[in-house]
Amino acid sequence: MTGKMAIVGDGDSIMVFQAAGVSAFAAENEKKARDILRKIAKDYEVIFLTEELARPLADFLKRFDEAPYPVVLPIPSGRGSDGLGEELVRGAAERALGIDIFFNNGPREASEETHQ
Amino acid sequence: MARLNVNPTRMELKKLKARLATAVRGHKLLKDKSDEMIRRFTVMARENLALRREVEGELVRVLGQFQVARSVTPAYRAEAAFALPAAAVNAECSVTSVMGLDVPKIELSQSGGAGLPYAYFEITSEADYSVSMAAALLPKLVRLAEVEKAVRMLADEIERNKRRVNALEYVMIPQLEETIAYIREKLSENERAALVRIMKVKGKQQ
Numbered sequence: 001m002t003g004k005m006a007i008v009g010d011g012d013s014i015m016v017f018q019a020a021g022v023s024a025f026a027a028e029n030e031k032k033a034r035d036i037l038r039k040i041a042k043d044y045e046v047i048f049l050t051e052e053l054a055r056p057l058a059d060f061l062k063r064f065d066e067a068p069y070p071v072v073l074p075i076p077s078g079r080g081s082d083g084l085g086e087e088l089v090r091g092a093a094e095r096a097l098g099i100d101i102f103f104n105n106g107p108r109e110a111s112e113e114t115h116q
Numbered sequence: 117m118a119r120l121n122v123n124p125t126r127m128e129l130k131k132l133k134a135r136l137a138t139a140v141r142g143h144k145l146l147k148d149k150s151d152e153m154i155r156r157f158t159v160m161a162r163e164n165l166a167l168r169r170e171v172e173g174e175l176v177r178v179l180g181q182f183q184v185a186r187s188v189t190p191a192y193r194a195e196a197a198f199a200l201p202a203a204a205v206n207a208e209c210s211v212t213s214v215m216g217l218d219v220p221k222i223e224l225s226q227s228g229g230a231g232l233p234y235a236y237f238e239i240t241s242e243a244d245y246s247v248s249m250a251a252a253l254l255p256k257l258v259r260l261a262e263v264e265k266a267v268r269m270l271a272d273e274i275e276r277n278k279r280r281v282n283a284l285e286y287v288m289i290p291q292l293e294e295t296i297a298y299i300r301e302k303l304s305e306n307e308r309a310a311l312v313r314i315m316k317v318k319g320k321q322q
Binding site for chain 2: 002003004005015016017019020021022045046048065068069071073075076077085086088089090092093095096097
């Protein structure tokens with residue numbers, strides 16, 4: 001099937017993706033973002049969400065992990081990355097394997113705490 | 117470990133033995149599945165992290181570039197310029213199976229020219245760069261979405277599978293073994309009792 005792509009973020013930075021063929025939805029706060037996500041989750045297969053909005057909605061976003069679609073991907077906004085995406089990957093690895101396999105692997109040592 | 121509440125009969129013993137054999141086989145299969153899933157997961161998670169670092173770096177550059185374009189253009193003109201998409205991007209969405217788990221597979225195909233949605237005089241040249249950069253980044257972004265979703269789903273599945281393996285290993289199998297041992301004991305006890313009874317009766321007759 002042919003899927004559609006959407007980007008949800010705060011006003012400015014998402015406009016550029018509209019030009020690249022991705023539908024853009026502006027959401028100035030997390031509540032608005034949640035409403036938008038609910039509405040578009042059925043119609044869009046790939047949804048990019050800026051980190052500022054994705055962070056408070058982490059619990060809400062978990063429900064999208066059950067089925068293959070829609071794919072909700074947190075992306076950094078214009079203000080730079082705050083490491084949420086990396087945290088999520090590390091979190092998934094820790095959940096699955098019990099350890100952080102990226103512990104000494106990379107420039108950023110975000111999760112310095114040891115897991116006993 | 118509590119043993120199951122069953123009658124100590126040969127019928128039950130036979131049934132329980134069959135169940136134990138199934139449980140042991142299932143445990144082995146699930147354990148193998150878990151090992152293979154973990155192996156694939158580590159590969160995918162590493163790819164995911166590398167890809168994410170790359171994409172995030174580029175994305176911040178694109179958005180920074182766009183911010184520059186925005187800052188030298190009045191808001192209404194920028195909005196008008198970007199309102200229409202230049203290239204229709206088709207994402208062919210399907211599912212592929214990783215260890216029996218349906219994960220998304222997305223293929224991008226660009227249709228329409230990779231031109232700009234506005235005329236050159238409308239807006240500053242900074243915007244041109246950011247649009248073409250965004251368009252160029254899109255395949256990577258979609259690939260990241262695909263991999264990351266697969267990683268997250270696989271992590272959940274591994275967790276669930278681990279739970280199943282543990283339930284079999286630490287609850288089901290010990291329970292069955294204990295119940296089987298109990299029934300065996302009970303049966304041989306009965307046998308001995310019967311034997312003694314017969315010997316006694318025999319002794320009284322003489």
